[in-house]
Amino acid sequence: MKFKMQDKQNQLIERISDRHLVVGVDIAQQFHVARAVNYRGIVVGDPLTFENNEEGFNRFLEWINKLKAKNSLDTTIVGMEPTGHYWINLSKWLSNEKIDVVTVNPHLVKRNKENRDNTQSKSDKKDTLVIADMVKNGYYAFVRSTPESFEKLRVLMSNRDVIVKRLVSSINQLNRWVDVVFPELRQVFKDVKGKGAIATLRLFPTPIELRSMQPQDIVGKWKSVMKRQPGLKKAYLLIDLAKRSIGTHQALDAYKLHLEQLLEEYDLATTQLERVEQEVTNVLQQIPFAKKLLAIKGISEISLAGILGEAGDLSGFAHGNSLLRHAGLHLSEASSGKWKGQIVISKRGRSRLRRFLYLATMSLVMNNPEFKELHANNVKVKKIKKMKSIMKLCGKLARLFVGIAKRNESYSPEKLQPFSAQAA
Known part of the structure; x- marks a missing residue:
């Protein structure tokens, strides 16, 4: 028997009993506002404004x-919008105090x-009641x-x-700098961010410096x-192009300073990226099922880390469809x-998780034989549009991972073989 969304909704409603104090909190950077209702939605007590610190949290708990004592209630559930990062500390503090914490969709708060x-009209005190009613x-x-x-x-x-x-921004600015000062550099090095091009920009920032140099000296500098x-062939070509360069001849000192700073930003971003990706690799090794997911051809460490970082422990999802909804x-x-309106993707969830699921699916379609065959079967046999097939395979990937x-x-x-292939 399939578990329907309505069943989940009923269970969430049934959890709220006549013994519950339902609290709504409007989250802000410095001051939070709270109001409470009972299970029927009748307002209980006066609103409370409390600071986003331990003293304020204790005042909130005392309130x-x-x-609860005044209204003979013995259970509390606190609802809040996941506004930016300001809600995280209060949520964890309340959880440590053994109080149930739930979140509501900010889009639904606005609609209700x-x-x-x-x-x-909209105010903090009104929003807290809307949140409590939704809970x-x-x-x-x-x-x-x-x-x-x-x-x-x-x-x-x-x-x-x-x-x-930051890395992409620095590369784009390097490309702009080359276009202005030495556009002919691309005739020697196709990619401005390649090792040869970066080394040349470090050693010989402008065409004027190259014009007076010998090819052997340039190769010697490259070796360092x-x-x-x-080799010498590229050194000769570089000198010849520098002599005929159409790049600007004005404000070269300022352009050289700008280039130094761009290269510093490029080096810093490259080093930081390597450190972060190495740390990601180390963390993935601590997750029991990550190794089995990485064994799937086409799944990279970065795409898997993005999915696990946004979704958390996949074993906690009841079904792959729950991951899709998330x-x-x-x-x-x-x-x-x-x-009858058009059926579309809701996009009510974590955008970064959507991105990594999509990128992982695209990688599988290009590199994994099974997913490649499924995609071909969808497009050629079932006559499904390519993008619709990719979205369908995102669901397949979610169910596979969970x-x-x-x-x-x-x-x-x-x-993962298509049904027709399994029947044969």
Whole structure:
């Protein structure tokens, strides 16, 4: 029997009993606001504004205990929006105090803001009531405890994204610098970020310096910084192009300073990227099922680390479809009466998890024989559009990952054969 989303919704509603104090918290950087209702949605007590520190958290806990005692309630559930990173410390502190913490979707909070007073007005005190109402109606999700290894991956992969952006930015600026000062450099080195091009920019920043040099001197300089360096032929070509360069001749001192700083930024980003990726490799070795997932041809350490960092322990998901919903890759449909709307991907989930699932699927389609065959069968036999086939295979990958993690079994290529191939 399939587990339907409505069954989950019913279970979440049933968890809220008449013994519950339901608290909604509006999260901010410095001050949080809290209000409470009972299981029927009747407001309990006055609102509380408390600081985002230990003293404020203790005031919040004392406020909860007073309301419970006054209204003869013995259980508390606290709901909040996962706003940026400001909610994390309060969530963990409450969990340590043995209080259930749940999150609500900020998009749904915005949509439900008129339920209480039928106006478009918005305030912190009103938002807290909207959050509390959503929790007592079952529109919430429990905060999953993340083992340390998975939290490390999330932090490392987030850091990697920042470093990659800086690295790409520095490479783009290097390309611009070459276009302005020495555009002919690409006739010698096709890739500006290649070792030969970077070494040349370090040693001979402008064409004017190259014009007066001998080819043997250039090769000697290359040898001092490179193990495998270009030969005399490229040195002759470089000098000839430098003499005929159309690059700018003005403000060369400023351009040389700019180049030095760009190369420093490029070196720093490259070094940091190597360190982060090495640390990612070390963390993956501590996760029991990661080795079995990496045994799948086409799965790289970076794509797997991105998935595990965003999703956490895959063995905690009931089904691969739960992972898809967590990523926002589940389907959404808008229909009414005779009108049937288009079915689209909801995109209500973690965008970074969607990205890594998509990239991992694309890599499998290109490198893994089983996924390549599944994609070909979808496109050629079932006449499915290519992108739709990729999205379908994202679901296959999610179910494969969750199955391997839950059952701790190895990858079995024969299970992924198309139905027609299995029948034959």
